Amino acid sequence: MHRRREAWWLIAPLAIFMVVWLGFPFLSNLYYSLSDVTFETLSSPTLTGFGNFADAAGSAAFWQSLWFSLRFAVIATTAQIIIALTLAIALRPLLERYRFLLAVLILPLMISPALMGIMYKLMLNEFVGVVPQYLALFGLYPNLLGPDWVVTVVIAIEVLQWTPFALLLLLTALQAIPEELLDAAYVDGAKPRDQVRRIVLPLMGPAIAITAFIRFIDSFRVFDHIYVLTGGGPGTLTTSSSIFIYRAFFQQGRLGFAIASSLILMAFSLLLLWATMRYVLKGART
């Protein structure tokens, strides 16, 4: 009983914080999503039911943007995890010996995504950009922001910026694996490849899942660098769900529709959170 009360006390500050700062906006957003509301009627929305959700569900543009976000997040997250994991395993001895190298590697995290977009806008410019100039040395003249390459380019930028974050988490998880386990495996004749496959990866499973989840959610709601770099185009080729919702809200003035769309997105995210946490908790119990 005492432990139970103590648990409630410990969780209370966070719970109160969430109720005040997340609960109220969530409820008001829920109300707006069920209402006919514009900027003019912000303080007096008219309750209309689930029309906004039906509109969002029936909007081809919404699903198109959702599909883009999903592809973007899956590819970017997979690439980040693979690269970060490889770097963590390969560079661990070096990073433990020269700790300042880690600070250098995580430098891209310090740059705001919008600034990243502006930076790449300059770097990819076909006349003054450094990337096309180097590609031209090899006789390559791709239109990097044209329909054929633009999706690859925006994913590559995401991977370049956020892989260090995944590296940081995975390196920490890697360092938490007891050395004795690896030493014992070595003594038993396990090759490095087998150590990674049979010891390192299984033990890092929950950490990889959490890292992948964080990066997936972050990539799934991508906005800044794409909006700055391509405006969601050419056409709608790089219109992510966040850009779609932003446009619906601010530029089209469809507040209820935009909020309903964002709640649908949130439902997807919660579903993913639930699945990830189930896996992580299962891993923690075994």
Next chain:
Amino acid sequence: MKRRFIGASAFALAVALGAQAAQADVTLLFWPGPESDAMQAVIDAFNEGPGQELGFEVDQLLFSRQGFFDKELSDLAAGSTEFDLALVTTYTLGRYAPFLEPLDQYLDPGVADHFAPVALDSLSADGSIYGIPTDISVHFAFYRTDLIDELMNNPDWQARYSEIAAEHLGAARDPVDPGDWTWDDYIATALFFTQSINPDAPTQFGSALQLQNLIFNIMIWQSTLVSNGGNWMDADGTITIDSDAARRGLEIYQTIIDAGATPPGSLSYEFAEANAAFGTGRAATTLQWNAAFNIVNDPDEYPETGGLVGIAPMPAGPEGHRTHSHSLGIGMNAASENKDQAGQFLNYLASIEAQEIYAAAGGTPAVPSILEGMSDQRPEFPLIGQFAADYGFVINGGTAAYAVPVYEVLAQEFSGYWSGQTDIDTALSQAASGMAEAMAQ
């Protein structure tokens, strides 16, 4: 120790109260940049002159340019009283109007008579003025004077030009002065100056179009629409975007894109990228905002084109030369608690004296007499006034609440067509249905 602490606290409080007292009575919400620099000169003149007599001061509150209009709209809609005056534009006016004060009752009779009528119209809605114009924007056809001079005087170039026109446009044409360009002349010139079509061309591309999915790029494109007799809607409000004029307008751009006469990267171009393509000497012409003239004609910034930039009206269609025109201006927050003082400042801002200060400090006032008088310092100024007066249009519905949503629809559908994502029929029909949906909101 305790005494020292109390003393320090009292001093801090006094400083804070002093700062509060020194705060301006009227606050103007603006964005940082050349416009706010110019506005500061006007405000300084006001605060040192008429403001002293009237007994109040004006100050600027600057939000960053990134997402400025979204932040401004949110604050206006929330009924913020933190500012009394705010930046308004032609294309956001309709949406902001419910949160703005009509200015007619605050303006002295005749105080706005010297503004270009198109500028006043572009900041009016439902018969009321909602903003005092500060800057006017039109579009020019930018060209390299050295290249066009050569084209107009070199018989070999002219013969090649004629061949290219015959091959790509179906009929031989002779080069004409940019001031007389039709859209076909513009296309022929763009093709002639493209190296993939004319290997002897001195530039890689003949044009640098702005095709990114962006509302401002549609404003530039609209010259093709209106000069061919089209519009968003007719006088009765019937949507007419799915029309032969719009089809022709889209095809003008597409012909240039398909011929490779605009850089492939144009699909992600906006103002700065088009300047870079033209200013680095890669493109012989561009269709651009008047604000670009000072940039690409500056030898320090762009040595390739500095001093060699010519400007002409946007090419003509059957309806002649036409240019989209819009204005920036200052409107009054309907929730302001200082409306009388704010109105007095707006009267001053509308005066010739204030507009001259604004122009001298770098602004582009919508006052033809001032623009003409500054031709020595700003050679493009007289043409801005002339083009706005002679060719300027505000698209039907361009100041309505649905203007930005409609621009959004057009930007999405037409950039989709130019990038090959959709065909022209789909783009036009979806533009029409998207417009109807946006207008119904």
